[in-house]
Each structure stands twice: as structure tokens, then as C-alpha cells.
Amino acid sequence: MNTAAARLPALPINRPMITLAIMLATLIQTLDGTIANVALPHMQGSLSASQDEVTWILTSYIVAAAIATPLTGWFSDRFGVKKLLLASISGFTFASALCGLSQTLPEIVASRLLQGVFGAALVPLSQSILLEINPREKQGSAMAIWGMGVMVGPILGPTLGGWLTDSYNWRWVFFINVPIGLFAFFGVLAYLPDLGQRKKTRFDVFGFATLSIFIGALQAFLDRGEQLDWFNSNEIVVEAIVCFVAFVFFVAHTATIGKDSFFRYELLKDRNFITGCSFIFIIGAVMYATRALLPPMLQSLMGYPVTTTGLVTAPSGLGTMFAMLLVGRLVGRVDTRIMLLTGFGISAVALWQMSGYTIALTQSDIVIPGVVQGFGLGLVFVPLSAASFATLDSSLRPDGTAIYSLVRNIGSSIGISVVQTLATRNTAIAHASLTEHLTAYNAAGYSQFGTDNIVGLASINQEITRQAAMIAYVDDFMLMLGATIAIAPLILLIRPARQTGGEPVHAAMD
Numbered sequence: 292m293n294t295a296a297a298r299l300p301a302l303p304i305n306r307p308m309i310t311l312a313i314m315l316a317t318l319i320q321t322l323d324g325t326i327a328n329v330a331l332p333h334m335q336g337s338l339s340a341s342q343d344e345v346t347w348i349l350t351s352y353i354v355a356a357a358i359a360t361p362l363t364g365w366f367s368d369r370f371g372v373k374k375l376l377l378a379s380i381s382g383f384t385f386a387s388a389l390c391g392l393s394q395t396l397p398e399i400v401a402s403r404l405l406q407g408v409f410g411a412a413l414v415p416l417s418q419s420i421l422l423e424i425n426p427r428e429k430q431g432s433a434m435a436i437w438g439m440g441v442m443v444g445p446i447l448g449p450t451l452g453g454w455l456t457d458s459y460n461w462r463w464v465f466f467i468n469v470p471i472g473l474f475a476f477f478g479v480l481a482y483l484p485d486l487g488q489r490k491k492t493r494f495d496v497f498g499f500a501t502l503s504i505f506i507g508a509l510q511a512f513l514d515r516g517e518q519l520d521w522f523n524s525n526e527i528v529v530e531a532i533v534c535f536v537a538f539v540f541f542v543a544h545t546a547t548i549g550k551d552s553f554f555r556y557e558l559l560k561d562r563n564f565i566t567g568c569s570f571i572f573i574i575g576a577v578m579y580a581t582r583a584l585l586p587p588m589l590q591s592l593m594g595y596p597v598t599t600t601g602l603v604t605a606p607s608g609l610g611t612m613f614a615m616l617l618v619g620r621l622v623g624r625v626d627t628r629i630m631l632l633t634g635f636g637i638s639a640v641a642l643w644q645m646s647g648y649t650i651a652l653t654q655s656d657i658v659i660p661g662v663v664q665g666f667g668l669g670l671v672f673v674p675l676s677a678a679s680f681a682t683l684d685s686s687l688r689p690d691g692t693a694i695y696s697l698v699r700n701i702g703s704s705i706g707i708s709v710v711q712t713l714a715t716r717n718t719a720i721a722h723a724s725l726t727e728h729l730t731a732y733n734a735a736g737y738s739q740f741g742t743d744n745i746v747g748l749a750s751i752n753q754e755i756t757r758q759a760a761m762i763a764y765v766d767d768f769m770l771m772l773g774a775t776i777a778i779a780p781l782i783l784l785i786r787p788a789r790q791t792g793g794e795p796v797h798a799a800m801d
Contacts (some may be wrong), residue, residue: 508537607662
């Protein structure tokens with residue numbers, strides 16, 4: 292297999308400065324996936340947008356990034372990793388400034404589309420570069436650093452976004468990217484060596500078109516489904532059909548065109564990579580979904596303000612950071628499957644704690660399970676990333692990291708969509724069940740609301756709705772717990788690293 296060292300220049304490289312520069316670039320991209328969420332109500336008033344319209348500020352970024360992510364491998368082959376990274380950072384920073392300066396909804400949606408297009412390559416390129424500049428025995432530590440940027444960014448996003456919005460205004464959730472982006476740009480320009488261009492392949496227009504349509508239709512289907520009552524909406528039916536047809540055409544095209552395909556079929560020959568992609572999809576679908584449940588639960592049921600919500604959910608990122616720093620030193624020394632099993636077990640404990648939530652919660656009831664789950668997630672993410680690319684040829688890394696990031700994002704979208712849909716439906720079911728058993732003879736518990744007037748009855752209904760919503764959230768946490776336990780046996784498919792002397796030697800392919 293080709294080694295990273297074979298493609299690096301003979302002169303010594305400054306790994307700490309390269310790592311710092313590309314992680315700053317990764318941070319602004321991952322932060323932007325969630326930092327704008329808490330500022331949406333403020334944007335809605337400022338931009339004179341409806342509640343449905345303002346959500347396009349989020350979905351436009353997600354869809355653009357999802358469509359552009361698979362292009363990373365081809366662009367890096369064509370123009371070189373350094374040039375692509377510099378173009379991505381500068382474009383993302385410029386688009387962030389445009390977002391902050393936007394005066395109308397169309398302007399900010401267009402700017403967010405631009406952000407998504409330029410930011411799509413930042414995460415896969417950062418992972419590819421860290422693998423490239425580090426020898427094999429240090430790649431576990433490198434993946435720990437990369438993982439902190441990828442996973443802590445979305446966790447800290449709501450906290451930072453809430454503070455910036457409350458202290459200044461919503462425009463600063465975008466302006467904050469400008470100084471960070473400038474530091475990252477000049478750091479990459481000064482310290483990252485030119486890794487050169489690989490072979491220039493023909494661009495597979497049909498393959499890219501069908502994959503883009505599939506991803507765009509899937510993302511729109513997932514984002515809009517809950518709002519439009521899924522298949523009761525003609526729009527959702529059309530998006531589902533387009534998604535399915537585009538996927539079938541993409542698979543058929545890829546299978547018949549061979550080497551000229553937009554998708555590098557050589558990736559399918561690497562067992563570790565395919566298994567890792569399957570796992571990261573499941574991790575995105577199961578574990579990231581729990582992150583989407585807590586903020587609305589705390590704000591709607593507990594009455595937490597935005598800033599407090601961010602403060603009680605942010606400590607989970609500390610658990611993730613600590614786990615990644617620890618596990619980075621263990622990769623190559625401890626069986627990967629043991630670390631993965633431990634991480635899933637700890638995450639299951641956290642979900643079990645969350646499944647015991649009630650309307651009466653203290654802040655420690657939220658912080659402690661969050662830290663525990665964050666720690667478990669950190670134990671899973673790093674060894675999985677290292678194992679997924681352990682046997683992959685270095686020439687395939689830009690394509691592999693792009694697909695890996697894309698699979699993770701699609702898994703997250705599907706998981707979040709499923710739990711939010713179930714939360715809405717189970718709230719209605721629980722509400723109906725609770726009201727069935729409420730009669731004039733057992734309403735004494737609600738006497739403080741007053742049962743002899745319309746206002747009192749409305750208050751009773753509001754309280755029943757709160758209780759029903761909590762039941763629905765608990766059901767979702769139980770579902771996540773069951774899914775986490777159910778997928779644990781897939782760990783057996785991961786090939787552990789073997790050790791020869793003091794340096795880990797990763798499992799060869801069959």
C-alpha cells in the first residue's frame with residue numbers, strides 16, 4: 292500500500308501548525324451546522340419571514356453541503372489538496388460575511404447555499420490531510436484531534452450561537468467565522484506543503500448529476516416530511532419518487548461505467564472502509580438523534596431559555612473531548628473492538644438514564660447523562676475512524692473521507708427525522724390516552740387549574756400536553772437505547788489492528 296510519507300516533500304513539515312490551521316477550518320464548518328439554530332426566531336423577525344420560510348436558512352446549507360461533498364475527491368485530484376483547501380476556506384469565509392450582511396430572506400438563503408458548497412470539502416479534506424501528514428503509529432492521535440473538531444463543533448454551536456445572539460445580534464453567528472477563517476487560510480498557506488496533483492480523471496457528469504439529485508431529494512424529503520405530514524403531501528411523494536429513481540440510475544450507471552465512474556469503485560473492495568461507513572451511518576442515525584431531542588424538550592417543557600439550554604447541553608462535549616484525548620493514545624495498543632464495545636456500552640448507560648426522565652428534572656439530571664454519552668461517543672468515533680482508513684490506499688483518501696462524511700451526515704438526517712416524527716406522533720397518541728381516563732370523578736388532581744371554566748379546562752389540556760410530550764420523548768430515548776444495544780454485535784465485523792513489535796500493523800485485506 293502507498294504510504295503518506297511517499298507523497299510528502301523531503302523538507303520537514305510543521306505538523307502542529309498544519310493541524311491547528313486545518314482544525315480551525317473544520318471548526319467553523321461544523322459549528323455552522325448548529326450555531327444558527329438558536330438564532331432563527333431573531334432572524335425571522337429581522338428578515339420578515341414566516342416560520343416555514345426561515346427554516347430554509349438551515350436546509351439550504353445542509354442540502355448544498357450534502358450535494359457538494361462527493362466532489363471533494365475529484366477536485367483534489369484535479370487541482371491538488373492545498374489549492375482546494377485554500378479555495379474552500381476563502382469561499383466559506385466570504386459566504387459567512389455575506390450571511391451576516393444579508394438584508395432579505397433570499398439573500399441569506401443564497402449566501403447559505405454558497406456556504407454549503409464551499410464548506411462541504413473542509414471536513415473530509417481535514418481528515419485526509421491529517422492521515423497524510425502523520426505516520427501510521429500517530430494516526431490514532433490525529434483522528435482524535437480531528438474527531439474533536441467534528442463532534443464538539445455541533446455540540447458547542449447552540450451555546451455559542453445563543454450567547455452571540457443575546458449579547459450582540461444574530462448576524463454575529465456568521466461574522467464570528469471571518470477572523471477564524473482568515474487565521475485558517477494564512478495558516479494553510481504558510482505551513483501546508485503542496486501535496487501535488489494526482490491523475491486527472493474525466494468528470495462523470497451523469498454520475499454526479501444523479502447522485503446530487505438523489506442527495507438533494509432525500510434531504511428535502513427528510514427536512515420537509517414532518518412539516519407536511521409525510522406521504523399525505525404531494526410534495527413529499529414527488530421527492531420520494533425522485534430520490535428513488537435517481538438512486539437507481541446512479542447505481543446502474545456506476546455498475547456499468549467502470550473506472551470512469553464519479554464514484555471510485557475501488558472503495559468497495561476495502562472491507563474496513565465499507566464496515567466503517569456502515570457503522571458511522573448507524574452512529575449518525577442512533578446517537579446524533581439524541582442531540583436533537585434535548586434542546587426542544589428543555590425549552591418547550593422545562594421553560595429553559597436559549598442560553599441555559601446551551602449551557603446544560605454543552606458539557607457533553609467535554610466528555611467527548613476527554614474520551615478522544617484518551618483513546619487517541621490507545622489506538623493501535625488496545626483491540627479496536629474492545630474500545631468500540633466499551634463506547635457503545637457507556638452510551639447505552641446514558642440513554643438508560645435519559646429514559647427515566649420526568650417533567651421534574653434538575654440541571655444535573657441533564658448534565659450527567661450528557662457527559663456520560665459524550666464520553667461513550669468519543670470512545671467510538673476515534674477508533675472507528677482510524678480502523679476505517681487503516682487499509683485504504685492513500686490515493687483513495689480524499690474520495691474515501693468525502694464518502695465517509697456524506698454517509699455520516701445522511702445517517703444523522705435520517706435519525707433526526709425519525710425521532711422528531713415519532714415525538715410528534717407519540718405526543719398525540721399519549722395525549723389521547725391520558726384524556727380518555729380524565730373524567731369529572733378523577734379531575735381532583737387538576738383542581739388548581741379550575742375545572743368549571745374555559746380557562747381552567749385550557750390549562751388542564753396544556754398540562755396534559757406537557758405530560759404527553761414527555762412520554763413521547765422518553766419513548767424516543769428508549770428506542771435509541773434499544774437500537775444501540777441491537778447494533779453492538781456489528782462490532783465483530785471490524786478488523787482489529789495487529790501489533791508487530793512497537794508499531795501497529797493494520798489488518799491486511801483478504
